[in-house]
Amino acid sequence: MIKRLILILGVVALPLMVGLLFTYDVIKIDWISFMEIQPSFNPQEDPLPLPARSVPVQGAAYIAELGAPVNPVPADEASLARGKAAYEVSCALCHGTAGNGAGPFSAFLQNKPFNLLEGAPLTNSDGALFLTITNGVAGRMPALIENLPTATARWDVVNYVRSLQAAGQ
Ligand code: HEC
Structure with missing residues (x-):
């Protein structure tokens, strides 16, 4: 028992x-039940390419085939103030505080930063400036999308560059 x-x-x-x-x-x-076991991207890693036919939350400005985007940010006082602050941090080193291309760093560059008050930067559309800021100029000017990650921040800089150009005429 x-x-x-x-x-x-x-x-x-x-x-x-x-x-x-x-x-x-x-x-x-x-x-396989843990959050960390999944496709993910670390900071500084290249972002994923956009999936076909998707529209980024920041607007169509990132879709190359659509051409230069139209400036959606009115150049009001707030935008110009934000643009001035961002310009002085991200652009003035090369293009100068007045935008004349004679920033303190320009002396060290073989390809001189453009004078933003004349020529192409003056006649190009807002959208073209926006794309230059976003993508840079290969081998010459860095893409500043990392410094100015939101589209609005870049449009603010475009607005501010326009105000520098108006003041420089
Ligand atoms: C590291 C230096 C550097 C910084 C920072 C920089 N640029 Fe430039 N930029 C250049 C150089 C160099 C060129 C000339 C490119 C060339 O020779 O085609 C240029 C060209 C340009 C052009 C003319 C592009 C064209 O082909 O019409 C514009 C507009 C411009 N920059 C705007 C800006 C703005 C706005 C910022 C800040 C958000 C900025 N840049 C920051 C170096 C710089």
Whole structure:
């Protein structure tokens, strides 16, 4: 009778003990159930290319085939103030605070930064300036999308450059 009881207890306890081996990770199986096991991108890693036919939340400005975008940000006082601050951080080093291309860093550059008050930067559309700021000029001017990550910030700079041009005439 006692023997039978021990046998029954053993039969009941055995699966329980085997289960505990898994519960306490004595036997470890890498079940794919963790958040970190998924496709992801680290900071500084190249962003994913846009999936076909998708429209970015920041607007169509990133879709190359659509050409230069139209400036949606009115050049009001707030936009110009934001643009001035961003320009002085991101552009003035090369293009100068007045926009004449004679920033303190320009002396060290082989390809001189353009004078923003004349020529192409003056006659090009707002959208063209926006794309130059976004993408830079290959091998000559850095893409400033990292410094000015939101589209609005870049439009503010466009508005501010326009005000520099108006003042420089
Ligand atoms: C590291 C220096 C540097 C910085 C910072 C910089 N630029 Fe430039 N930029 C250049 C150089 C160099 C060129 C000339 C490119 C060429 O020779 O085609 C240029 C060209 C341009 C052009 C003319 C592009 C064209 O082909 O018509 C515009 C507009 C312009 N920059 C605007 C800006 C604005 C706005 C910022 C700030 C958001 C900025 N740049 C920041 C160096 C710089």
